[in-house]
Amino acid sequence: xxxxxxxxxxxxxxxxxxxxxxxxxxxxxxxxxxxxxxxxxxxxxxxxxxxxxxxxxxxxxxxxxxxxxxxxxxxxxxxxxxxxxxxxxxxxxxxxxxxxxxxxxxxxxxxxxxxxxxxxxxxxxxxxxxxxxxxxxxxxxxxxxxxxxxxxxxxxxxxxxxxxxxxxxxxxxxxxxxxxxxxxxx
Numbered sequence: 704x705x706x707x708x709x710x711x712x713x714x715x716x717x718x719x720x721x722x723x724x725x726x727x728x729x730x731x732x733x734x735x736x737x738x739x740x741x742x743x744x745x746x747x748x749x750x751x752x753x754x755x756x757x758x759x760x761x762x763x764x765x766x767x768x769x770x771x772x773x774x775x776x777x778x779x780x781x782x783x784x785x786x787x788x789x790x791x792x793x794x795x796x797x798x799x800x801x802x803x804x805x806x807x808x809x810x811x812x813x814x815x816x817x818x819x820x821x822x823x824x825x826x827x828x829x830x831x832x833x834x835x836x837x838x839x840x841x842x843x844x845x846x847x848x849x850x851x852x853x854x855x856x857x858x859x860x861x862x863x864x865x866x867x868x869x870x871x872x873x874x875x876x877x878x879x880x881x882x883x884x885x886x887x888x889x
Contacts, residue, residue, distance in 0.1 A: 747762050747763060747764050748762075748763045748837060748838070748839045748840070749761060749762045749763065749837070750820050750835040750836060750837040750838075751835055752820060752822055752833035752834055752835030753775060753833065754775065754831050754832070754833055755775060756774070756775055756824075756829055756831045757772060757773065757774065757775055757781060757824050757829075757831055757833060758772070758773045758774075758775050758778070759771070759772050759773075759786075759822050759824070759833050759835070761820065761835070761837065763813070763837065763839070765812055766808055766809040766810070766811065766812050767806065767807075767808055767809075768790075768797070768806070768807040768808075768809060769800075769804070769805070769806055769807075770786065770788075770797055770804070770805040770806070770807070770822075771803060771804055771805075772784055772786060772803045772804075772805065772824065773803055779803075780801075780802040780803025780804070781802070781803045781824070781826060782802045782803070783826065783827065784799075784803070784824055784825065784826045785824075785825040785826075786799075786805050786822060786823070786824055786825075787822070787823040787825075788807065788820065788821070788822050788823075789819070789820070789821035789822075790807075790809070790818065790820055790837075791813070791818045791819065791820075795807055795809075813837070813839055814839070815839045815840060815841045816838075816839060817836050817837070817838050817839075818836065818837045818838075818839065819834075819836055820834070820835045820836060820837055821833070821834050822834075822835075
């Protein structure tokens with residue numbers, strides 16, 4: 704069986720082409736399809752309060768507080784309920800906005816920290832008191848995505864080429880040593 708050994712230069716060229724093609728990236732104006740949607744930012748502050756009868760979830764967006772009231776056993780929206788809210792030191796009455804949904808506009812956006820929330824729920828057949836806590840954190844700055852500079856790419860490419868040259872030289876030396884052991888001319 705005749706073997707056609709791959710020369711070190713050809714092997715090096717094949718490896719370099721392989722790595723160069725995998726490192727190719729789309730430049731400006733060359734789109735490779737839709738990018739996955741990124742999160743717009745941190746989650747909105749929210750609180751939960753529950754009892755054996757009801758579950759209340761409040762979502763704060765700026766000065767707008769949206770409240771969702773459900774039955775605890777079925778998770779179905781509570782119809783025709785009246786809701787009174789103690790939000791920190793103030794007593795407020797949210798406006799119904801559909802079955803089990805209420806909205807409330809605050810005078811000012813709450814300051815960061817923990818804020819006690821007490822809700823009184825009244826329906827035709829039941830009445831209950833729910834307690835929760837809204838924990839508002841200061842907006843954290845999201846880390847920007849790291850973009851590799853041309854210098855970083857050059858360092859990685861140079862390191863890869865140096866490693867490939869070392870592998871090629873080692874392969875050449877091993878091939879030469881094998882040829883000497885078998886008695887063939889190098």
